[in-house]
Amino acid sequence: MTSFMDGLQSALGVFVQSDVYGPLPPRWYIVMTGQASHVLIGAALAFFGARPFMLAMVAGAWVAKEMLGDISNSGGAALVWLDGVADLGFGFLGFWVVRQKGKTGDET
Numbered sequence: 001m002t003s004f005m006d007g008l009q010s011a012l013g014v015f016v017q018s019d020v021y022g023p024l025p026p027r028w029y030i031v032m033t034g035q036a037s038h039v040l041i042g043a044a045l046a047f048f049g050a051r052p053f054m055l056a057m058v059a060g061a062w063v064a065k066e067m068l069g070d071i072s073n074s075g076g077a078a079l080v081w082l083d084g085v086a087d088l089g090f091g092f093l094g095f096w097v098v099r100q101k102g103k104t105g106d107e108t
Contacts, residue, residue, distance in 0.1 A: 041094065042093065
């Protein structure tokens with residue numbers, strides 16, 4: 001029988017290893033955590049009340065990162081284009097959900 005600490009180390013092990021060193025986590029895990037982080041970026045912008053200028057700056061930097069980093073490094077692969085659109089979409093989703101919650105005034 002495994003001890004609590006052994007189980008905890010096993011469960012949290014993926015969080016303490018580099019993405020480029022050692023065995024990679026499952027593909028679904030990489031995709032889900034990546035998209036969850038995009039949702040949180042959008043949610044944080046809405047939660048902290050980012051002004052339109054700040055939103056435009058973040059959106060511009062994000063699009064530039066996708067175009068100049070991800071897409072150009074992949075040679076323009078269609079799947080990477082779709083991933084970039086999904087990244088921005090999940091960011092917008094996080095922003096929209098928090099803004100909608102703020103409009104209703106529902107505290108539950």
